[in-house]
Amino acid sequence: MKKNDIPDLVKRMLTGETLAAARLISLAENSDSNEEIIKLITPHVGNAYIIGITGAPGVGKSTLTDKLVKYLRLQDKKIGVVAVDPTSPFSGGAILGDRIRLQQLATDENVFIRSMASRGHLGGISSATSDAIKILDAYGCDYIFIETVGVGQSEIEVVKNVDTTLLVLIPGMGDEIQAIKAGVMEIADIFVVNKADKDGVERTVLEIEMLQNLGEHKEHPAPICQVIARDNEGIEQLVSAIQEHHEFLQQKNMFDANRKQRLEMEMKQIAHNKLLQKTSEFLQENYDLNQLIDDVYNKKKDVYSVINELLEEIVK
Amino acid sequence: MKKNDIPDLVKRMLTGETLAAARLISLAENSDSNEEIIKLITPHVGNAYIIGITGAPGVGKSTLTDKLVKYLRLQDKKIGVVAVDPTSPFSGGAILGDRIRLQQLATDENVFIRSMASRGHLGGISSATSDAIKILDAYGCDYIFIETVGVGQSEIEVVKNVDTTLLVLIPGMGDEIQAIKAGVMEIADIFVVNKADKDGVERTVLEIEMLQNLGEHKEHPAPICQVIARDNEGIEQLVSAIQEHHEFLQQKNMFDANRKQRLEMEMKQIAHNKLLQKTSEFLQENYDLNQLIDDVYNKKKDVYSVINELLEEIVK
Numbered sequence: 351m352k353k354n355d356i357p358d359l360v361k362r363m364l365t366g367e368t369l370a371a372a373r374l375i376s377l378a379e380n381s382d383s384n385e386e387i388i389k390l391i392t393p394h395v396g397n398a399y400i401i402g403i404t405g406a407p408g409v410g411k412s413t414l415t416d417k418l419v420k421y422l423r424l425q426d427k428k429i430g431v432v433a434v435d436p437t438s439p440f441s442g443g444a445i446l447g448d449r450i451r452l453q454q455l456a457t458d459e460n461v462f463i464r465s466m467a468s469r470g471h472l473g474g475i476s477s478a479t480s481d482a483i484k485i486l487d488a489y490g491c492d493y494i495f496i497e498t499v500g501v502g503q504s505e506i507e508v509v510k511n512v513d514t515t516l517l518v519l520i521p522g523m524g525d526e527i528q529a530i531k532a533g534v535m536e537i538a539d540i541f542v543v544n545k546a547d548k549d550g551v552e553r554t555v556l557e558i559e560m561l562q563n564l565g566e567h568k569e570h571p572a573p574i575c576q577v578i579a580r581d582n583e584g585i586e587q588l589v590s591a592i593q594e595h596h597e598f599l600q601q602k603n604m605f606d607a608n609r610k611q612r613l614e615m616e617m618k619q620i621a622h623n624k625l626l627q628k629t630s631e632f633l634q635e636n637y638d639l640n641q642l643i644d645d646v647y648n649k650k651k652d653v654y655s656v657i658n659e660l661l662e663e664i665v666k
Numbered sequence: 667m668k669k670n671d672i673p674d675l676v677k678r679m680l681t682g683e684t685l686a687a688a689r690l691i692s693l694a695e696n697s698d699s700n701e702e703i704i705k706l707i708t709p710h711v712g713n714a715y716i717i718g719i720t721g722a723p724g725v726g727k728s729t730l731t732d733k734l735v736k737y738l739r740l741q742d743k744k745i746g747v748v749a750v751d752p753t754s755p756f757s758g759g760a761i762l763g764d765r766i767r768l769q770q771l772a773t774d775e776n777v778f779i780r781s782m783a784s785r786g787h788l789g790g791i792s793s794a795t796s797d798a799i800k801i802l803d804a805y806g807c808d809y810i811f812i813e814t815v816g817v818g819q820s821e822i823e824v825v826k827n828v829d830t831t832l833l834v835l836i837p838g839m840g841d842e843i844q845a846i847k848a849g850v851m852e853i854a855d856i857f858v859v860n861k862a863d864k865d866g867v868e869r870t871v872l873e874i875e876m877l878q879n880l881g882e883h884k885e886h887p888a889p890i891c892q893v894i895a896r897d898n899e900g901i902e903q904l905v906s907a908i909q910e911h912h913e914f915l916q917q918k919n920m921f922d923a924n925r926k927q928r929l930e931m932e933m934k935q936i937a938h939n940k941l942l943q944k945t946s947e948f949l950q951e952n953y954d955l956n957q958l959i960d961d962v963y964n965k966k967k968d969v970y971s972v973i974n975e976l977l978e979e980i981v982k
Contacts, residue, residue: 614959621976
């Protein structure tokens with residue numbers, strides 16, 4: 351048997367072999383075989399519930415994930431965790447520490463933990479994460495957590511893949527709340543105020559409520575859960591809030607609608623990336639790009655004429 | 667004559683009619699006529715020198731631009747200024763104030779000032795700015811300043827359009843320098859330390875030098891110019907530094923090479939946007955997108971098979 355025989359790896363993963371799942375995620379992330387993998391597992395996906403955990407560095411996302419996973423393990427759920435680490439020269443140490451903490455769970459064969467580096471462009475993270483979610487879903491996970499490191503654009507991209515997004519904050523973050531509110535507050539389905547034994551927790555809750563009132567009025571404002579993840583306090587209530595959000599989505603017929611909307615975005619992203627790749631291959635095979643650039647630079651042709659001619663060659 | 671008769675507007679702009687230039691920039695920004703405009707003006711571009719001015723809010727970019735413009739006007743140069751305002755709910759007031767200050771120059775018919783809002787995606791700003799630069803170039807400007815409001819990703823996109831980038835800092839910005847250094851310090855061809863009569867100027871200069879040493883060793887480290895823009899101090903030296911950077915680029919055969927590289931990026935961006943547009947038009951005309959999404963959602967097909975079939979229809 352070939353080491354990377356994908357149909358065989360898929361078969362083994364579907365019988366619960368952890369190493370096969372790990373190998374498939376690596377192959378999907380680092381090679382062109384993601385298409386073959388996704389084709390083979392498509393009949394087996396759609397059962398996992400996907401939860402995104404985002405928030406600024408230092409708010410305790412990994413500890414929270416750890417406690418949520420342990421709580422759900424007591425209910426005999428199978429869990430996947432994908433930690434998305436945007437490449438950053440500053441945060442390397444912290445990420446490593448977080449990962450080591452999470453690895454304590456790694457001796458449990460029903461908890462699958464995977465770190466993904468977000469090399470390259472945003473679409474890349476999003477599509478690698480999306481593939482990993484599908485593989486863990488087919489692997490039989492009941493819950494998949496997507497934990498991001500920051501709250502920038504890449505995190506917003508990543509949480510587009512999830513059913514319920516937790517935005518984690520800590521007391522005394524007033525300024526940070528101000529700084530992140532544009533475009534980030536809106537992604538929260540549930541606000542989690544961690545380290546809720548710290549001073550200023552009431553103020554943080556109040557600030558979140560005020561920002562929610564400033565924003566577009568949601569029919570169902572995101573609940574605010576106070577937890578002390580380190581001491582395992584508030585975890586049960588948070589899991590209830592996640593389940594209530596799930597039920598809310600289903601009652602409003604938004605669960606499938608949201609997933610279809612995400613699927614539409616995913617399809618556009620894939621089509622987009624493939625088009626770009628085909629175009630650049632076509633250019634390399636058929637054109638001297640430097641000559642075209644020289645022609646435009648020397649004003650023999652204008653940029654739009656050159657591109658329109660090229661596209662007529664490429665697009666039917 | 668039709669009000670928006672583009673060939674006529676171009677003809678009038680080429681004879682120096684300011685209102686025609688203004689109208690063409692608006693048309694290029696807000697309509698599909700940018701292609702026609704660029705085609706008509708292409709023979710007339712390539713003479714202006716393009717300078718980017720970027721830096722955090724409050725460092726005095728507008729005052730600096732104002733003083734640079736006035737200095738170059740004494741040498742009878744024709745000047746264009748494009749101020750790129752990323753849409754932000756927080757900075758509206760400051761931008762307005764800056765613009766009003768700049769408008770004092772607007773009575774001079776050899777100074778053309780234009781504000782551009784960066785609505786929509788990053789590629790959008792970059793391409794609208796790029797069109798505006800070409801129009802002002804054909805209009806006969808000797809120097810075109812692109813002033814950005816912040817130092818985020820959109821500003822990095824914008825300065826990809828320029829020959830020389832000034833990164834403006836002020837004393838006492840140590841923390842900010844730390845925060846922006848990744849990806850932004852590298853874009854500076856010249857560091858401008860404004861408000862150089864303030865405490866801490868030596869430290870700021872030292873910090874810039876240290877960061878330069880940390881980064882990849884440039885053959886030609888970016889010079890650091892101390893100015894007090896408000897008092898018109900250091901402006902002549904800064905203009906000299908810009909001219910030296912221009913000469914350096916020419917000596918190293920980098921001036922044309924850089925412009926060609928920018929042209930290549932611009933062409934790819936345009937091709938990219940057009941491909942996306944063509945694809946979505948094709949999809950709308952020929953397919954029931956919702957049906958395709960339902961098929962994938964209901965696992966009748968996998969996402970990659972659907973997209974590969976579609977692309978075979980679209981791409982030759």
